[in-house]
Amino acid sequence: xxxxxxxxxxxxxxxxxxYADYLAQIKVNQDRFSMYDETAAEAVTDEDAGFFxxxxxxGCARVLVIGEDWCxxxxxxxxxxxxIAEVSGMxxxxxxxxxxxxxxxxxxxxxxFRSIPTLVFYNADQEYLCHWIERPxxxxxxxxxxxxxxxxxxxxxxxxxxxxxxxxxxNARFPEWQKDTVKDIRALLSQTLxx
Amino acid sequence: MVSSVPIVYxxxxxxxxxxxxxxxxxxxxxxxxxxxxxxxxxxxxARKYGDVVPIIRFPDGRVEEGFEGGIGCYIG
Numbered sequence: 001x002x003x004x005x006x007x008x009x010x011x012x013x014x015x016x017x018x019y020a021d022y023l024a025q026i027k028v029n030q031d032r033f034s035m036y037d038e039t040a041a042e043a044v045t046d047e048d049a050g051f052f053x054x055x056x057x058x059g060c061a062r063v064l065v066i067g068e069d070w071c072x073x074x075x076x077x078x079x080x081x082x083x084i085a086e087v088s089g090m091x092x093x094x095x096x097x098x099x100x101x102x103x104x105x106x107x108x109x110x111x112x113f114r115s116i117p118t119l120v121f122y123n124a125d126q127e128y129l130c131h132w133i134e135r136p137x138x139x140x141x142x143x144x145x146x147x148x149x150x151x152x153x154x155x156x157x158x159x160x161x162x163x164x165x166x167x168x169x170x171n172a173r174f175p176e177w178q179k180d181t182v183k184d185i186r187a188l189l190s191q192t193l194x195x
Numbered sequence: 196m197v198s199s200v201p202i203v204y205x206x207x208x209x210x211x212x213x214x215x216x217x218x219x220x221x222x223x224x225x226x227x228x229x230x231x232x233x234x235x236x237x238x239x240x241a242r243k244y245g246d247v248v249p250i251i252r253f254p255d256g257r258v259e260e261g262f263e264g265g266i267g268c269y270i271g
Contacts, residue, residue, distance in 0.1 A: 027232065027233055027234070027235075028231070028232060028233075028234070028235050028238045029235070029238070030235075068206075068207075068208065068232070069232070070206050070231060070232045070238065070268070070270055071268070071269070071270075072269060072270070072271065097208060098207050098208040113266070114208070163245070163246055163271070166246075166271075167246070167271050170271075
């Protein structure tokens with residue numbers, strides 16, 4: 001039987017940017033990354049930090065992150081995995097999606113979409129463990145509920161009013177959604193590692 | 196200042212942006228592309244008009260978001 005191949009060799013992984021180096025070269029949304037770095041530090045509790053340290057000890061040594069700086073899911077989610085890597089010692093490397101489409105195409109959302117952020121976890125031998133895409137399902141559902149509620153409440157008041165209200169309500173939920181992201185990633189790693 | 200041609204805000208890697216620009220180029224439409232992923236100023240400008248690129252500002256003041264047949268990207 002043919003062995004499944006990957007474009008993410010250990011050498012390729014090592015070419016990714018550290019989170020600090022990634023932040024140093026982004027072109028947009030520096031202020032938002034900075035804001036959500038701060039809330040991510042609160043979203044990852046000491047108890048979470050203990051879990052992720054154990055995950056690293058149990059083999060989850062590396063995480064590859066695919067992202068783009070213009071994307072709200074990325075400037076909300078990447079600070080979360082950045083904080084997780086910081087507190088656990090996990091080796092995190094970032095790859096800009098549009099400069100690494102071969103990597104993105106290996107982890108398509110529903111086999112079709114190059115969704116971001118995508119997190120891919122590996123052991124120290126660069127063996128694939130699991131991956132996580134975009135945002136928790138609960139967040140997607142809540143986003144839709146907010147949109148529906150705003151459109152109903154502001155019916156007839158114009159697109160600008162709806163857009164501004166939706167943005168305000170969605171962005172206000174970002175710190176909570178970062179906590180949901182921590183839970184989602186914990187659940188995935190628990191299942192994968194049997195921890 | 197009002198532009199005499201459509202202004203379209205795009206980002207790299209946006210499926211709907213590529214499809215819109217391909218269509219306009221094939222039809223010979225004259226337009227100005229502004230890349231929101233390359234500049235914070237253009238990003239903020241784009242956000243004044245919409246949440247999902249491509250965002251098109253027509254000379255008559257109309258604004259359209261997204262492009263049929265393609266998947267736009269949320270920047271709000």
